[in-house]
Amino acid sequence: MPVFQTKIDPSSEDFARNRQDMLGLVEQLRSYEARAAMLSEKRKPRFQQRGQLTPRERLAQLLDPGMPFQAIYNMANFQVDDPNPETSVPGANVIVGIGFVGGVRCMVFVDDSGISAGAATGTTVDVMTGSMKIALRQKLPFIHLVESAGANLLEYTVELWAHGGGMFRNLALLSAAGIPTFVILHGPSTAGGAYQPGMSDYVIGIKKNGMAALAGAALVKAATGEVADPEQLGGSEMHASVTGLVEYLAEDDAHGISILRDIITRLDINSQISAQPDRVFEPPVHSPDELAGVVPVNYREPYDVREVVTRVVDGSDFAEFKPRFGPATICMQARIMGHAVGLIGNNGPIDPAGANKASHFFQLCDQAEMPIIFLNNTTGYMVGTEYEQAGMIKHGSKMIQAVSNVRVPKITLYIGASFGAGNYGMAGYAYEPDFLFAWPNATTGVMGGEQAAGTMIEVARAGAARRGQELDESALAEQHAAIVELFDRQSTSFYTSGRCLDHGIIDPRDTRKVLGFALQTIWEGRNKTLHPNAFGVARH
Incomplete structure (x- = not known):
């Protein structure tokens, strides 16, 4: 197979501009993440007064030093409760990710x-149920470090209550599947x-601070x-000696x-x-660090997705499948950190031939038990008389049919x-990929503004013409601007990630590491033998 020759010049003005724009978005991402950390750490003196570790200190002591930790849902709730991006705090009052504890x-x-006493937001429930799924x-053991004021009753919605039941159902499903679940009661859980718990x-209860009760003292009164x-109502000591809810009683958070x-x-x-x-x-021949300069942040500017792939896969080596057929849809076989994978990317909209090729490729990956990685950069399926007559609906439907039914893991970026519908054919949110991450420049939605x-x-002009009416051009211009704003505001990665429509935003330069981590997580899950039972572990 011929080796792909990069056309990227890291010394060029285009590369420098792309890199500056992308790193500006990464800096924006990090500043948003830092808001939550700084706001939480402001409460550190209060934690120290109670003899407690802060939430981030608890996480640091729990995880194995020097081992990777992949944060997920890092932007949850951003621009949801507070729509202002200048003040909105991401994270949904939780810190979530996959990491190693005792080598597991x-x-x-x-x-x-440290934020609102850990009170749950509407998206906290989405994060909890999503992470449990x-x-x-x-097949990952589930660890919950608990200290929460529960739901904020001043912001109560019936949806929060109704969806919240799924958290407890999922705990039951995890236990019944043979996946152990753990709780440390650092503070209240009411x-x-x-x-x-x-x-x-x-369940591990912390003396004096840990507490679990169906109703706190205020509600009881x-x-x-x-x-x-x-x-006496719900302290850890009581549960360890009276109810049996707590198996292990600890002196403090560290214990x-x-x-x-x-x-x-x-x-x-x-x-x-x-x-x-x-x-x-x-490692790739071309540095993953160059990914910050390879891709323009404006999706209207074209680029070759193979330039991304060559900076992600092992040895920058990949074989392209049917390169001359449906050439705007790129299907490839490669390895990432030793894992054999299929990759599909877009060099433009998906035409009938591209959809046909993709369907064939997905089925071959399924046959070979090869995970599929979807690199999304498409404005959708082609439209117009030529493409309709070429069977765009039929071939696009085949692609969606295939991506819906493949049994192999799917990772979407x-x-x-x-x-x-291009999002659908490329394993978007509704197609439940094993992992779904976004770059900060990503733009998603039904269409552009x-x-x-x-x-x-x-549509307005055609309707007016049928009625023989004249349109107010100034009103039309205002409507045009309002529609553009409505669509574009909701399409940014920060907005959609805030609504938990992915598993988080990542720095493009970390793409290879994130994919390698995800692939190994999937491999371990598929090669782990569990011992399920009928009802999960019930307390007696």
Whole structure:
């Protein structure tokens, strides 16, 4: 196979401009993430007064030093409760990711009680249920470091309550699947939150600070008139000696984390995973750092997706499938950190031949049990008389049919545009890829703002012509601007990630590392033997 020859010149003005624009967006991402950390750490003196670690200190002590940690849902709730991007705080009052505890790859969920006492937002429930679904699919032990004021009753919605039940159902499903679940009660866990320890397999309670009750003292007094002592009502010591809800009683946060790490080590979870093959691989010939300058942040500017691939795959070596047929749709076979993968990317809209090729390629990957990586940069399927008569609906439907039914893992990256049904054919959010990450320049939606506005204006002009009416051009211009703003505001990666329509935004330069981590997580999940039971672990 001929080796792909890069046409990127890192010393060129275009590369420098692209890199400056992309790194500006990465800096914006990091500044948003820092808002949550800084806001939470402002409460550090209060944690110290109570003899506690801060949420980030708890996470740091839990994870194995020097091992990778892949954050997920890092932008959750951004521009949701607070629509102003200048003040909105991402994270949904939680810190979530996949990391190693005692050498075991785990899903870790930390209540960020430094922000609003860890009170749940509407998207907190989405993050919790989404992370549990990943844990269930990838067979990851689920760890929850609990300290939360529960739902903010001043911002109560019936949807929050209704969807919240899924958190406890998922805990039951994890346990029944043979995937252990763990809770450390660092602080209060009341109302619905009391079922976090109640539904978990192992519970560690922290003396004095840990507390679990269906109703806190204030609610008990309001409901029954009883003046309850909080520690007798739901303290860790009471649960360890009276109810049996707490299995392990810890002196403080650090002790509780030490107990949890010890439990995980004793369970010998890694013995459930098949022996791993010896993966020997070469780094890309072209540095992944160059990805910041390869891709323009404006999706209207074309680029060759193979320039991305050559900076991601092992040895920059890939074989292209049917390169002359449907050439704007690029299908490739390669390896990433030793894992054999199929990749599909876009050098423009998807035409009938490209959709046909993609369908064929997906089925071959499924036959070979080869994960598929989707590099989204498409404005959708081609439209117009020529393409309709060429069977665009039929061939596009075949592509969507194939991507819906492949049994192999799917990893999706939004690296440019991902519009309309093109998003569906490229394994967008609704197609439940194993992992879905976005670059900060990504743009997603039914179509671009200019396209939507142009469509609506054409409809208005045609309607006016049929009625023999004249249009107010100034009003039409205002409508055009309003439609563009409506669509474009909702299409940015920060906006969509805030609504949990992906698993988080990543720095493009980290793409290879993120894909390698995801592929190994998937491999371990598919090669782990669980011991499921009928109902999960019930407390007696």
